[in-house]
Amino acid sequence: MxxxxxxxxxxxxxxxxxxxxxxxxxxxxxxxxxxxxxxxxxxxCEGARKWQEMQDQKAFAEAKIKEVCANETVRDVLISQVENIQRNSFRSIQITTEDGVAFAIRRTTTGKLKIKAKEITVVEAEA
Structure with a gap:
């Protein structure tokens, strides 16, 4: 023990x-x-099983967000919104940092959460 x-x-x-x-x-x-x-x-019971699944999903999403996002402020905002997305308050959230990295959480039609991080390359010219 x-x-x-x-x-x-x-x-x-x-x-x-x-x-x-x-x-x-x-x-x-x-x-x-x-x-x-x-x-x-x-x-x-059915309610508890659904709640347990949501808790597991939330823990997974938080771990992935911490894994892909080094920016503490952005990470905290994304983690704080996981439950809102799970409860259908809104479908997704996306934050783009000054250095051109976009972080997103999206609820799929099947209720799964997708965590995405992608670099955005912007080519701009002015004459």
Whole structure:
């Protein structure tokens, strides 16, 4: 048993979607909200499964954004908008930096999130 696991104790949480009471392992000082989140993570009801998929999708999107975007400000803005795109508040967001890199998050018609980074080459001339 590792050191972290020794600090966990069994407790009960309630699924946010179906109300089922589920036994979970959590830190001794875990709040009710944390216990309920752990219970929702373990529950197998339809609402919890959809929520779990969204959490997995969000974690994947955040990891990819951190991987492709070195600009901290842009990265923070993109990450802050993942949930809005998931909740259908809007379909996509794109930010183009001063150095000509465009970063985008887009929700596909199947509900997947696409993360894109591309360099934009602009040729401009003035006489």
């Amino acid at each position: 590792d050191e972290q696991e020794g600090k966990l104790k069994e407790n009960f949480g309630i699924c946010r979607f179906c109300g089922q009471v589920i036994m979970v392992k959590a830190e001794e000082d875990a709040t009710e909200q944390e216990l309920n989140t752990l219970a929702t993570d373990k529950c197998e």
